[in-house]
Amino acid sequence: LPVTLNFNGPSQAQRELEEIERRYEAVKRNSGILRLNGEMVKADFRDLEFISDIGSGSCGHVSKMSYNGHVMAVKDMARTSNKEDNKRIIMDLDVISRADASHHIVLCYGYFISETSVKVCMEVMASSLHTLLRNANRIGMRIAEGYIGKMSVSIIQALDYLKDHLNVIHRDVKPSNILLDWNGAVKLCDFGISGQLIESRAHTVQAGCPPYMAPERFDPRYNADYDIRSDVWSVGISLVELATGKYPYSHIESEFAILAAIVRDPPPTLPENMGFTPEFHDFISQCLQKDFQLRPKYKALLGHPFILNSAHDESHDLSILVQDVLGD
Incomplete structure (x- = not known):
């Protein structure tokens, strides 16, 4: 169609x-x-x-x-x-x-x-997640789920802070706009196209990196009406990319065809054969609900078992990951 x-x-x-x-x-x-x-x-x-x-x-x-x-x-x-x-x-x-x-x-x-x-x-940061993943792929290293969980906690907390304290939606969440320092701290950057929320909703679509944008951002059925959950979709796409080593629509050549697939096709999922936990699978499926009304908001995501487990995980130190992937 x-x-x-x-x-x-x-x-x-x-x-x-x-x-x-x-x-x-x-x-x-x-x-x-x-x-x-x-x-x-x-x-x-x-x-x-x-x-x-x-x-x-x-x-x-x-x-x-x-x-x-x-x-x-x-x-x-x-x-x-x-x-x-x-x-x-x-x-x-x-x-x-x-x-x-x-x-x-x-x-x-x-x-x-x-x-x-x-x-x-x-402040000077060590790398973006985009560069980290590119370097990990180059040396044949897969970023473990435990590390991705630690990143996820910080990303969701950052977005929740923007909403609660500044009443802002980021609108351009993607690996190149998420930074790491040498101590393993994960931080959001690049707020140039962030939008002020009016009654918790944003009302314009001309912002963001289309391959990471949620379906409702350019599906005419939603009449350009969306909220913070469009960023939740972008988080989900970014995490799938980090977990699998490649952008989930990388098999599609043109950007227009990617956007059509985002609107038309079932959402991406984590592969069943890569050893991911049920909690991670469920977290991704929640983030990538096609209907944004069914997608959780930040407070619900912060209470998800994947995030709670990751927040208490002391076995994955992101500073070690940065050192292993980027070296001196």
């Missing part, structure tokens, strides 16, 4: 522009202030010393730099006349600067806003 994909959610353009302007003025007031070791320091970006390049992505270039001995990752994002780009930058700043109470969201030391760019100073 032909599949119709809907990418035209209801517009709230004027309302969003006003909200962007309000947030911009709020974050602009703190430009040039770094929070280091519990103290607020007024800084000039020219005083930061370049150490090395970390990499580039869709959101900008990241460098390792230092300020008075404090090493940090600095994300440099160009400001343009594109309203969507500016919205992403402001949303990223707004969320990351207000989420410092969570141990599961990458720490922001501060930022510098100029007429041409925004530079965000963050």
Whole structure:
């Protein structure tokens, strides 16, 4: 049967522009202030010393730099006349600067806003889960379920924090936006397309990485109406990828065909022949319910046996995994 994909959610353009302007003025007031070791320091970006390049992505270039001995990752994002780009930058700043109470969201030391760019100073992390998995595959290593369980606890806690404390839905959960440090701490990053929830629902679809997006995000039957459970689907897809070593729709070539399969086909499951526990199988099946009304929210997931068992598991130290996969 032909599949119709809907990418035209209801517009709230004027309302969003006003909200962007309000947030911009709020974050602009703190430009040039770094929070280091519990103290607020007024800084000039020219005083930061370049150490090395970390990499580039869709959101900008990241460098390792230092300020008075404090090493940090600095994300440099160009400001343009594109309203969507500016919205992403402001949303990223707004969320990351207000989420410092969570141990599961990458720490922001501060930022510098100029007429041409925004530079965000963050803690240095060891790797993304995307890079970790790529390296594990390269050396023929499978990431054990116990490690994935530990990651899952932090990911769900981070998303629950965003919802409870900031009333925000991430909307771009995927392995490249989940980071690990050398101590094994797992943290969410990249909030550029996060959305403010209105009465616990989001109402636009033009955000996110389509291959990790939930069916309701582009299925016209839902009329672009979704909530935090769309991120739960993205978590499920990411965990299947980590557990099996490959993206569950990797056998499909075009992105449009992947989106059609997400809407049309049964959801991915964990293979029966890889030794996964019944709890992990059930957790994935809960996360990947096609009907988002049947999908659990974060509090229910935090009470799932897979998460409870993983939270108390002391035999899987993520710092050891990072060392084994990434080396020195």
